[in-house]
Amino acid sequence: MKIIPKKIDNLNIYPPPSKSQTLRALTFALLAKGKSIIYNYLNSPDTYTMIKAIRSLGANVKIFKKKIEVIGTDGYLTSKSKIIDSENSGIVFRFISALIALLDTPISITGDLSIKKNRVISPLIKGLKQLKVSINKTVPLTIKGPMIPNKIYISGKDSQPISALLIATSFSKGKETEIFVKNSGEKPWIDLTLSWFNFLNIKYEKKEYFYYKTFSNTKINGFEKIIESDFSSIYYPIIYALINNLNATINIDFSSLGGDKKLISILQEMNANIDIKKDKILIRKGSKLKNKKIDVNDFIDALPILSVLGCFIDGETILYNAAIAKKKESNRINAMYTELKKMGANIKKKKDGLIIKKSFLKGAHLYSHKDHRITMSLIIAALSAKKDSFIENTSSIKKSYPHFLKDFNL
Known part of the structure; x- marks a missing residue:
């Protein structure tokens, strides 16, 4: 693509x-x-x-x-x-x-x-x-x-x-x-x-x-459940807006459960201009982002997109306590290191994470590693880079965010 x-x-x-x-x-x-x-x-x-x-x-x-x-x-x-x-x-x-x-x-x-x-x-x-x-x-x-x-x-x-x-x-x-x-x-x-x-x-x-x-012999009755929106998916548009100094609205009930919900407060600590409403998250222009050492274990699926964010922040962004990210759909530490390097990123690979310094990303021929989170993170990086990129094998996106490409007019 x-x-x-x-x-x-x-x-x-x-x-x-x-x-x-x-x-x-x-x-x-x-x-x-x-x-x-x-x-x-x-x-x-x-x-x-x-x-x-x-x-x-x-x-x-x-x-x-x-x-x-x-x-x-x-x-x-x-x-x-x-x-x-x-x-x-x-x-x-x-x-x-x-x-x-x-x-x-x-x-x-x-x-x-x-x-x-x-x-x-x-x-x-x-x-x-x-x-x-x-x-x-x-x-x-x-x-x-x-x-x-x-x-x-x-x-x-x-x-x-x-x-x-x-x-x-x-x-x-x-x-x-x-x-x-x-x-x-x-x-x-x-x-x-x-x-x-x-x-x-x-x-x-x-x-x-x-x-x-746990106690054996459990019995439960049938139930009705409305599945809530996915917090793991909101960080692609949020970080795209932050690194490009854009406005964005994410329509999500912030009171709902989500494993990656904690990351919002981390971004706010990094001076992201994010306003939380009952049923939406507002991202506003003008954020002066600062670097941070981030323990990503509680929102481990966000490691790929956070590594992209680090390329656009002054100083050194450290992502750590992420060793388990090697054991997902791909080795996500190695995948993001390899692909962002192709784009000119100043990035180092550690045993349990990544160290990223501000970089000027350029277009490159990239590989998705057949991993939905790698693919979407590389698309955000490519949209925010200088010159065009080509990403191989993007079909994995449908695993978690079927309308991702439509949302970004791709």
């Missing part, structure tokens, strides 16, 4: 629905008794991958333009397929792997190259083995339960195995499971999962982010 630099003033953005919330809604709808209705779902490949997966475990799913209806299993999963393909979705892979472990029938689960080679899977495997589940060590995984409630000791650098185990153990047969977590990270995403526990009245206990207790 060819990108010609341009400035679009007064962007008026309606962010897409949350991918994380859509996939969690489908997961709990599978486990519920009766009908659940999910409104405003994200129209994404990951959504359809999760739908295929929950159908394989017994859910009856009907898809409409503005809603998804799911007849759940009341916790009685079935094995309609011998193998489930999670494709490019880490949430589908981890959540469904844990749910397969409730069954006494072996089922295999696989995924694309990023699932097989780059994603963190060992904590989930170790956790399931401590629940007496039969499971191998490499993808495709062949999993046979049923899990037996027990104590689990697990690394929490990646939040998804923790969320997966919290959900699955709540629907196991037996008593309670205790989960002891070391090196807990991505904490807002654990909060997102537990918000569903609160919404559905699922009992649990929690001490900070290092200890959880």
Whole structure:
């Protein structure tokens, strides 16, 4: 895709629905008794991958333009397929792997190259083995339960195995499971999962982010849920407006849940001219941005776009505590270092992040690494650079922000 630099003033953005919330809604709808209705779902490949997966475990799913209806299993999963393909979705892979472990029938689960080679899977495997589940060590995984409630000791650098185990153990047969977590990270995403526990009245206990207790034999009824807008997606237009000294309006309910919500306050600390209203975020011209050392772990998906921001700020912007970003759809630290270097960025790669100094970006031939967040971040960089750029393989955008190109008139 060819990108010609341009400035679009007064962007008026309606962010897409949350991918994380859509996939969690489908997961709990599978486990519920009766009908659940999910409104405003994200129209994404990951959504359809999760739908295929929950159908394989017994859910009856009907898809409409503005809603998804799911007849759940009341916790009685079935094995309609011998193998489930999670494709490019880490949430589908981890959540469904844990749910397969409730069954006494072996089922295999696989995924694309990023699932097989780059994603963190060992904590989930170790956790399931401590629940007496039969499971191998490499993808495709062949999993046979049923899990037996027990104590689990697990690394929490990646939040998804923790969320997966919290959900699955709540629907196991037996008593309670205790989960002891070391090196807990991505904490807002654990909060997102537990918000569903609160919404559905699922009992649990929690001490900070290092200890959880779940209680087996959980029963939930079907529910109705409107999926909220995605905070992870709003930072592309926000940062585009900031680095180009433009106005923008982001239409989003700031009281809604979002793992990346905390980043707004970080940008304000950097002197971003951002005004938060009840149902919108206003970005106004005139920001005199200052550099900052940023712990990005709580909004890890923002590392790529923050590395672009750093190129436009005087001094040195440091992004740290981001080692888990190496284990996403791509190695995001390496990807942004490589591609921004092509554009002339003054950037250094560290073990757990990036150091970026103010740079004058120029157009270049760039590669998306088949990663939606890398792709969108590079497009923002290219729109803000001198001279045209070409970005290879931009189709991954539809994973989380289907109308991104339309929003930027591309």
